Amino acid sequence: MSKDRIGFIGAGLMGHGMAKNLVEKGFQLTVLAHRNRAPIDDLIRRGAGEAATPREIAGKSDVVFLCVTSSTQVEEIILGRDGLMAGGREGLIICDCSTADPSSTLRLGDRLQEQGIALADAPLGGTPAGAEAGQLSAMVGADPAVFARLKPAIEAWATKIVHIGPLGSGHKMKLLNNFLSLGYGALYAEALTLGEKVGLSPKDFDRVIRGSRMDCGFYQTFMGWVIDENPNAHQFTLANAYKDMRYVAAMGDDSGMANPLANAVKSSYALAVSSGEGERYVPMLTDVIGQLAGVAKSDK
Structure with a gap:
């Protein structure tokens, strides 16, 4: 059976590795032009x-x-004057791998269905390094028949694929996932700062937490900045984190839950x-909280 022709929009930190794996694994790939020419x-x-x-x-x-x-970007890419909907046809599948607002996803799905275009959501778990290696995870919201069509292409860049349920399910699960991970980030930043206020350095903190039941992959990349000052240890911006937490709050409001x-x-x-x-990365929240508490980075 011939492989689907793949289009890819968003070849950034995560997207470049995903697209690279698609083309290297034999998919005919078309990418969208972008002012950042290096990945394109x-x-x-x-x-x-x-x-x-x-x-x-x-x-x-x-x-x-x-x-x-x-x-906002997804809606413009799909519904804009030169968007996917304008150029789409019956049978086209659009798969949104962004971290998005599920209510927007469901509205877009209804619009596209009128034209015979299917929408799926497959937000990501992992890091840019994992994307380059083809070792991301995907949490997919899609009709079963749409998921069956998508799975071979997703397998090009993901090693763990979970079909959560219908459209919107992936984005809902991704927001819960990011609530947990970004919650860790906020806890780490505050705990590390409080530690310094009472005379415990980040290295003291790390000697106890690393290798304990409280250790995890997120902790290790977060501390890659705090301890080793590697600016690229955890490449996810604070602005994106704030956007995701706004979506989490909106999902809670929509559900009627405090x-x-x-x-x-x-x-x-x-x-x-x-x-x-x-535009700084999530582990650098420690610096922001530290400054507000009067803990200068030079003290660390």
Whole structure:
């Protein structure tokens, strides 16, 4: 059976590795032009084609993956004047790998269904290094028949694939996943700062936590900045973290549930963004909380 033609929009930190694995594993790939030429030119050297607009990509693809920042971008890519919907046809599948607002995803699904286009959500678990290695995880929301079509392409870049349920399920699960991980980030930042206020250094903290039941992969990459000052140990911006926690809060509001912990976590990232630190990475929240508490980085 011939492989679906793949379109890819969003070849950034995560998307480049995903797209690279697709083209290297034999899929005919078309990527969207972008002002950041380095990842696009690399994919073209590997055999990908390039399109100028989402509309053009839709015409050249059977499946289009999106890996962008927010629901606002997803809506523009799909519904815009030169968007995927304008160039799509019956049978096209759009798979949104972003961390998005589930209510937006469901509305888009209804719009696209009117034109015979299927929407699925497959947000990601993992790191840019995992994306390059083809070892991400995917939590998929899709109709069973759509999932069956998508699975071979997702297998090109993911080693763990969980079909959660219908459209929107993946985005809901991803928000819960990020609530946990970003909650860890807020806890670590506050605990490390409190430790310093009472005379315990980050290295003291790490000697106890590392290797204990409280250790995990997220902790290790987070501490890659705190201990080793590796700026790329955990590449996820504070602005994206704040956006994701706003989506978590909105999901809680839509469900009618009070979620005080999620709102407290959201406030930690709001502090970072309002301080002008939004483009720094999540472990650097420790610096923001430390500065507010009067703990200078030079003291660490």
